[in-house]
Amino acid sequence: MSASAQIGVTGLAVMGRNLARNFARNGYTVAVHNRTAAKARALVDEFGDEGEFVLAETAEDFVAALERPRRLVVMVKAGEPTDAVIKEFAPLLEPGDMIVDGGNAHFADTRRRERELREQGIHFVGTGVSGGEEGALNGPSIMPGGSKESYDALGPMLEKISAKAADGSPCTAHIGPDGAGHFVKMVHNGIEYADMQLIAEAYQLLREVAGYSPAEIADIFRTWNTGRLDSYLIEITAEVLAHVDAATGEPFVDVVQDQAEQKGTGRWTVQIALDLGVPVSGIAEAVFARSLSGHKDLRDASRGLAGPKAEPLAKEEAAAFADQVEQALYASKIVSYTQGFHEIAAGSDEYGWDIDLGQVSAIWRGGCIIRAAFLDRIRAAYDARADLPSLLADDGFAREIGEAQDDWRAVLVAATRQGVPAPGFAAALAYYDALRADRLPAALTQGQRDYFGAHTYRRTDREGSFHTLWGGDRSEVSA
């Protein structure tokens, strides 16, 4: 087989197949391979007229079909299958070749794989891909890690097939070495969980407190989508809420079981944040809300517990309440992104990735699930000040969240009074209030720790560590 393909894709389920077609539609010759060869044949049979494909039935044929340096994209199930595929292909490759893992790998696995393959002179490019199957075909947001050298060889192709932001710039950029790309994709998914949870809480409040129907709430979301909340998730929420179940004639949202599932990247975002000591309470509440919803037995056993039953507002009050919910949603969204970007900054410091946060927000503006007008604002904030310590330190976001806070608090008062859970809104407000507080009760926590464990504390008035002799005369000693 002559080496004619500029890129190869192995793993041709929905994502790999659409990514291969995207490369071909953009003028690249694409070698296609799948463990079960029938899928590769089916792809060429069905879509062969979209561009140049080279069908490879064996690993050897696949590698032989690729121009050097070889660019081999792996789109298989994350975890062991990815290791199996690397084990199969690495011995067939030569120094300078690239293995691009576009699956949802854990960044720690990516760091390990990159290290192992580097010893062989192979570039391992752990790459986040967001946008689902539609994005993979028509332009995803792509977050490649790996060496700068690999980006030089691969970047122009990724830029061509990626989504484009409204200003025409590609939604991909070199994120940083080894696991940086998969880390950023992981936090992207964590933010996605938080965005979805906040939208779900807004829906529940509009339904139970304001008394709107799903169709009316769809209209409210459509209106919000013309303003500062303009985003893919708000847009599809309106579509889902407006959908009527054909079998029953009921709103679709009323016939779906209220138990949310998850694949794991949101959970990873929280686990890693705990390791890094970064408070991502909004993302954590979103993960916990999904897990709580799935505990059917626990919920069945608790359904009759005492508490208020929400009583819908009068029509004239409902519209004003909806405006307040918009403020609460927007303010909470600012907090989720603040927390997510904090986690990326902390990961970048920990692993020496030197991630450009403004660039991350720029490549999320198109193609990915959290794409939103809002990301332009974040990019502008980092453009104005690259070392911004927090999004809340940006004058524009600080002003907006300040203006939203009365309504945000009012929504949480209503939610609490009426017994409607709003953990995302509440966690976001608590984070905001904790950050702006003059003093936190952490001082008392330190006192308790010193009392039972002699863990020591620092004083406000002088340097050093101290311990109080709690069991003795309660005098203070330097520790």
Ligand SMILES: NC(=O)c1ccc[n+]([C@@H]2O[C@H](COP(=O)([O-])OP(=O)(O)OC[C@H]3O[C@@H](n4cnc5c(N)ncnc54)[C@H](OP(=O)(O)O)[C@@H]3O)[C@@H](O)[C@H]2O)c1
């Ligand atoms: N679906 C999405 O929206 C989405 C979005 C972003 C990222 N991703 C990530 O992209 C990757 C691909 O996702 P997907 O939904 O298209 O497919 P998938 O269901 O995750 O994986 C199926 C593919 O993996 C191959 N595979 C499984 N075990 C293998 C092994 N031991 N050796 C070789 N190949 C093996 C399968 O080959 P056979 O056909 O032979 O079984 C098939 O091509 C995943 O890592 C996923 O997490 C998915």
